[in-house]
Amino acid sequence: MxxxxxxxxxxxxxxxxxxxxxxxxxxxxxxxxxxxxxxxxxxxxxxxxxxxxxxxxxxxxxxxxxxxxxxxxxxxxxxxxxxxxxxxxxxxxxxxxxxxxxxxxxxxxxxxxxRRHRYCSVCGVATDANRGGWSRACPACRAEHYPRCDPVVIMLAEHDGELLLGRQSHYPPGRYSALAGFVEPGETIEAAVARELAEEAGIAVTDVHYIASQPWPFPSSLMIGIHATSLDRNITIDTTELDDARWFTRHEVMGALAGDGNSAFLPPPPWAIAHTLLETWVNGLK
Structure with a gap:
């Protein structure tokens, strides 16, 4: 595991x-x-x-x-x-x-x-904390509201033993990480993975499977870690989402995780599930 x-x-x-x-x-x-x-x-x-x-x-x-x-x-x-x-x-x-x-x-x-849900989404009246703070109750229409978390797929796409990683503009210089995106209404996890990778990197994938998940409290998401197999190496980057994306070898990923000063990229920090996904991949766990 x-x-x-x-x-x-x-x-x-x-x-x-x-x-x-x-x-x-x-x-x-x-x-x-x-x-x-x-x-x-x-x-x-x-x-x-x-x-x-x-x-x-x-x-x-x-x-x-x-x-x-x-x-x-x-x-x-x-x-x-x-x-x-x-x-x-x-x-x-x-x-x-x-x-x-x-x-x-x-x-x-x-x-x-x-702090974001002080008012009833049904009738607009101010709500009260309820059930030990695990819901909010509306005194007017009696609706009860429960904390939400937003599902996010975060995935490693692999092709011939190499991983596709990308970087966004706010990342520190040299950092690359797993691609990610929100699951949309009416969409399965598998469909979200395929859509996000097609939109952001222009690749088609198969063999989508779950690895691990992480609660992410900024503000409240559930990160769903995924591995998928890309059908080819050709990348078309959506520059509104990514600054860059490229394939990395296992040796390059291992060097980055080891903190090698000459590594090909800066890995995601240890508290990010992307770091766990990379560790899992280099150790051959799925």
């Missing part, structure tokens, strides 16, 4: 069976071992050792994150903007302990969702 991507993993016990019981949530808030997630600069705060920072409970915090070995963990809705742009916060992600990353992702995604 491929390794778990960053942000994946068990995290907290989400204790779904308690969310619909307001009395149970209140009792959890009042427990002496209950803690509240500390927020800083629009993101869950991280200590120097990479661990999440927690405070004593204060007030009626709306989000019940779950149980940590039975101990309740809650979060407020932070004031101000919630972080959703990783480009400005790579240093923060580099310091997050991998074991803490699933809780970081869940808390950040939920906070983003609450």
């Amino acid at each position: 491929p390794p778990d991507p960053f942000f994946a993993g068990p995290g907290l016990d989400r204790a779904d069976h308690l969310r619909a019981d307001p009395d149970a949530i209140l009792a959890l808030r009042l427990r002496p071992d209950a803690l509240a997630l500390h927020w800083e600069n629009g993101a869950p705060a991280i200590s120097e050792d990479g661990r999440l920072r927690w405070n004593a409970m204060a007030g009626d915090l709306p989000i019940f994150l779950g149980l940590d070995d039975g101990a309740p963990r809650f979060s407020a809705l932070p004031d101000g903007d919630v972080l959703f742009d990783t480009r400005a916060h790579f240093a923060l992600l580099a310091n997050v302990d991998a074991a803490e990353a699933p809780v970081f992702a869940a808390a950040l995604s939920l906070a983003n969702w609450h």
